[in-house]
Amino acid sequence: MENLNNKENKSIVYNQDNNTFILNSNKTSYILKVLDSGHLAHLYWGRRLRSTNLDYVIRRRNWGSFLANTDNKENFMLEAISQEYPGYGATDLRSPAVELQFSDGSSATDFRYVSHKIYEGKNKLEGLPATYTENDEEATTLEIVLKDTLKPVEIVLTYSVFKEFDAITRNVKVRNMGQEDVKILRVLSANVDFNDDNFDMIQLSGSWARERHFVRQPLRSGSQSIESRRGSSSHAQNPFMALARKDTTETKGDIYGFSFVYSGNFLANVEVDMFYNSRVQIGINPFDFSWLLKENEEFQSPEAVLVYSPNGVTGMSHIYHNLYGKRLARGEHRDKIRPILINNWEATYFDFNETSIKNIAKEASNLGMELFVLDDGWFGKRNNDDCSLGDWFVNEDKIKGGLGKLSKEINDMGLQFGLWFEPEMVCPVSELYEKYPDWCIHIPGRIRSEARMQLILDLSRDDVCDYIIETLSKVLSSASISYVKWDMNRNMTEIGSAKLPPERQRELPHRYMLGLYRIMEELTTAFPHILFESCSGGGGRFDPGMLYYMPQTWTSDNTDAIERLKIQYGTSLVYPNVSMGCHVSAVPNHQVHRMTPLNTRGVVAMSGNFGYELDITKLSDEEKEMIKEQIKNYKKIRETIQFGDYYRLSSPFESNDVAWMFVSKDKKEVVVSFVRQRALPHPKFESLKLVGLEEDASYEIVGEDAVFFGDELMYVGLNVPELVGDYAAKMWVLRKVL
DSSP states (O other), X not given: OOBOOGGGOOSEEEETTTTEEEEEOSSEEXXXXXXXXXXXXXXXEEEOOSBSOOGGGOOOXXXXXXXXXXXXOTTOOGGGSOBSSXXXXXXXXXXXXXXXXXXXXXXXXXXXXXXXEEEESOOOOTTSOOOOOSSGGGEEEEEEEEEESSSSEEEEEEEEEETTTTEEEEEEEEEEXXXXXXXXXEEEEEEEEESOOOEEEEEEEEETTEEEEEEEEEOOSEEEEEEEOSSSSOSSEEEEEEEEETTOOXXXXXXXXXXXXXXXXXXXXXXXXXXXXXEEEEEEOOTTOOEEEOTTOEEEOOEEEEEEESBHHHHHHHHHHHHHHHHTSOSTTTTSOOOOEEEOHHHHTTOOOHHHHHHHXXXXXXHTOOEEEEOSOSBTTOSSTTSOTTOOSBOTTTSTTHHHHHHHHHHHTTOEEEEEEOTTEEOSXXXXXXXXXXXBOOOTTSOOOOBTTBEEBXXXXXXXXXXXXHHHHHHHTSSOOOEEEEOOXXXXXXXXXXXXXXXXXXXXXXXXXXXXXXXXXXXXHHOTTSEEEEOBTTBTTOSHHHHTTOSEEEOOSOOOHHHXXXXXXXXXXXXXXXXXXXXXXXXXXXXXXXXXXXXXXXXXXXXXXXXXXXXXXXXXXXXXXXXXXXHHHHHHHHHHHHHSEEEEEXXXXXXXXXXXXXXXXXXXXXXXXXXXXXXXXXXXXXXXXOOSOOTTOEEEETTSSOEEEHHHHHHTOEEOOOOOSTTEEEEEEEEEEO
């Protein structure tokens, strides 16, 4: 065994004696090796190790004739070895990470090590969102160059280790070094081989209004995957997957997370092979994808973020929350508390004018809210879903005097002013479509299928992107706008571009994402004071790619408090508290028609960025006083909720009683929330065992004459009072007694 010397206690070490790379964060190690053949093998990922020599992990034997010998060397079979980035068509017949097609029609590849370099810091990915550093000391990067043994093609594998955040990022670049065309059929961003299958697979799945539900199931022989083929990351599946050991719980046990910093089609796949090994892959979905590389061209894959924790699901979540909150989200709003808003959508839908809008805003100001957001219907001739997307000019019949006048009047009430857009879409009934009918995604001769009476603009085209940037910039410069809600309400069909040649048509979905990212980069840079919130029919594009440009997302169009328990629970596995938009809405709820108490709606919505989505002018005086009190209380605790450590205490997928809590970074404030979904006859006395406290500290329950030690609250518990009726809720605020 060889040990790391103190002088070698670096994030990335190359042991030249045995051609081994050791990637270390504070608590984890990731180890890979160049074999004598030049192939790259994966040796280990998990708790931090001292050893720099794990050669004994690679074991050989005769597995039979159905596994081919690599280089015709006896008992050297790549299919029986954990690999770092496997190709297709040589001696490993498991799922490949990369597949290319050459001009001679062949697609077999055999990539082997050529060189590497290690450097401090982390480079940007051109045209793509990715995690970043604020100084070079925060991360160390390894680039490994692999080259095919026959064709002039190189692959660059890039690993960046965030030492303090305990995370590793990966991306892949493919280079055509020859004169003949190369077509990429598959290029995934990360591959990890495990030498067993003793795992459960965790995914976040659902639909519109039912996003990111927690699903956990055992691995089985063959492939299990989640994916999107919809042109966006989608409501159905989130670009995240985790493997957890069978005994892993919320706070104990090994878990491996795989998150994809991308907003388009993706694949996350686990293949359990004939010998009970597990191969995990994540990247751009190869379905209906190809990318043509001409001479000296290269393709850059998006970034995958890999996280290991021995401290259960919560441990993994905290790593993602910290990294994504501090080194993925950007801009001046990243670390600022977010305003309490009122959105007029469920209050008015399309039926409003400047008078009704100002009435809502005035009442919002009286209640203590801080931001008014004008949703769909303010532009073109937009009085319903049928028309005007793409026509981004003010409907003066509704907003007399324009946005400048309205925003000033709302500012004078003490509120910031925000605006809704859906820039990626166009309605067939619009001035834009009438002028540029080929600007939408379509296939000549085929029907242009509409969803919500709209089509998708072709963002692979520079002229379309330029139009969106120019038009939105004009609107954003015309008024005092401090917030934008960026919506996207349909998925891709009849995928084709009038601009792309036939051999590049399958590049369209990825080129669309590159165009979208370009638009968002330019607009968020030009208007840094604006707080941008992404939305896609709610949570249809709640992914790390969007968080890079917009630090918060509308979590779901479903505002029902009880449905939100599951949606927000699943979302919290990966995404920071401050990234989740959570609103109180009217009852009966507009999505599921459920009646829930206003107190419960408030408790559930105080799990992220708090706001309201109802006609507050029609509420009773008693309800208005309750809302005023909710707002007053949230302002006191919102820094802890938005930026504190989040703990899941009881799951809505397993229990009638649901609980969660937030602990401020300085451990001085604690917020605990509890919801009982259904009333039961003679229920047992319930207590909540808190987590994340200081055992020997004392905590006072605000508003109650009660002080407890931290160890009491964690190991004995906090008593839940007897609650009456369905959908009852309770929130506690605890403060450390100095």
